Amino acid sequence: GRLVELLKRAPKAELHLHIEGTLEPEMMLALARRHGVALPYADVEAVRAAYAFTSLQSFLDLYYAGAGVLRDAQDFHDLAWAYFQRAAADGVVHAECFFDPQTHTARGVPLAAVFEGLVAAQRRAETELGLTARWILCVLRHLSEDEALATLEAALPWREHFIGLGLDSSELGHPPSKFQRVFARARALGLHVVAHAGEEGPPDYIRQALDLLQVQRIDHGVQAVHDAALLQRLARERVPLTVCPLSNVRLCVFPDLASHNLRTLLDAGLCVTVNSDDPAYFGGYVADNLVQTVQALGLDARAAWRLLANGFEAAFLDDATRARHL
Ligand code: HPA
Numbered sequence: 001g002r003l004v005e006l007l008k009r010a011p012k013a014e015l016h017l018h019i020e021g022t023l024e025p026e027m028m029l030a031l032a033r034r035h036g037v038a039l040p041y042a043d044v045e046a047v048r049a050a051y052a053f054t055s056l057q058s059f060l061d062l063y064y065a066g067a068g069v070l071r072d073a074q075d076f077h078d079l080a081w082a083y084f085q086r087a088a089a090d091g092v093v094h095a096e097c098f099f100d101p102q103t104h105t106a107r108g109v110p111l112a113a114v115f116e117g118l119v120a121a122q123r124r125a126e127t128e129l130g131l132t133a134r135w136i137l138c139v140l141r142h143l144s145e146d147e148a149l150a151t152l153e154a155a156l157p158w159r160e161h162f163i164g165l166g167l168d169s170s171e172l173g174h175p176p177s178k179f180q181r182v183f184a185r186a187r188a189l190g191l192h193v194v195a196h197a198g199e200e201g202p203p204d205y206i207r208q209a210l211d212l213l214q215v216q217r218i219d220h221g222v223q224a225v226h227d228a229a230l231l232q233r234l235a236r237e238r239v240p241l242t243v244c245p246l247s248n249v250r251l252c253v254f255p256d257l258a259s260h261n262l263r264t265l266l267d268a269g270l271c272v273t274v275n276s277d278d279p280a281y282f283g284g285y286v287a288d289n290l291v292q293t294v295q296a297l298g299l300d301a302r303a304a305w306r307l308l309a310n311g312f313e314a315a316f317l318d319d320a321t322r323a324r325h326l
């Protein structure tokens with residue numbers, strides 16, 4: 001109906017998007033051919049058929065394997081440029097995107113190639129699409145804190161090209177407490193700080209992210225509903241949650257969209273935002289996430305507007321960017 005059409009066109013801020021998670025099967029196969037990389041898939045259908053996930057880890061295994069086709073600056077440019085074009089078509093005017101340097105440096109890809117490609121695409125997005133993009137460097141929590149610290153230090157020659165530090169990958173068994181020094185270092189550098197917490201992990205991981213890492217937003221955070229005091233705190237302090245409904249269903253955090261707890265979080269007064277996480281793997285970009293969630297949960301226009309407004313409230317907008325979009 002009319003609400004759906006309005007939602008598709010409405011200006012959006014995307015705050016939880018892994019650029020490696022925008023690698024569509026077509027591009028994965030094309031880059032594999034370009035570089036002579038062997039993939040265990042004969043065609044696009046075979047790639048899509050492999051996307052039957054049972055948990056975060058079952059997804060991450062394919063996601064890291066897929067990222068193996070990204071080799072040079074051109075690849076990173078092509079990946080990010082394709083995403084920015086899709087995002088703009090979805091009404092995204094501002095995107096704060098994660099990238100995982102360790103996934104690439106571990107394969108011998110120089111950090112310079114990653115930044116060169118991503119920053120070139122970012123500049124094009126701003127001039128050709130009017131979309132402002134920012135980069136958030138994510139460290140992988142299944143690796144050590146020393147490796148995270150070394151990654152952050154190695155990225156400092158490109159300090160002006162990223163606005164924040166994030167924490168992603170396998171959550172269970174890798175609590176935020178493991179990364180206190182690297183987050184303190186990021187804060188001392190004036191970076192924004194965010195962390196994935198409470199996707200599969202317990203509410204205590206969300207508390208740790210707040211208390212030990214002093215994050216400004218929680219990525220996912222849906223497990224907060226199991227802790228009433230934490231829920232109240234998140235509402236009182238208006239800590240944004242970057243929720244990714246289609247991701248949560250694909251990774252079996254909820255059995256279906258109708259069972260998602262987004263409405264509970266919203267009704268509890270939290271600053272809930274809707275985002276797409278790894279859209280090439282989870283079956284939808286941000287407009288799909290928003291429309292399907294509004295429909296599955298029966299949200300009214302007021303609640304839908306709230307979700308969109310929350311995205312701009314939660315964004316790390318500098319004054320010039322804020323003036324441009326609001
Ligand atoms: N969770 C953790 N790590 C990730 C995700 C996610 O949803 N997407 C890409 N890396």
Ligand code: ZN
Binds near residue numbers: 277
């Ligand atoms: Zn994520």
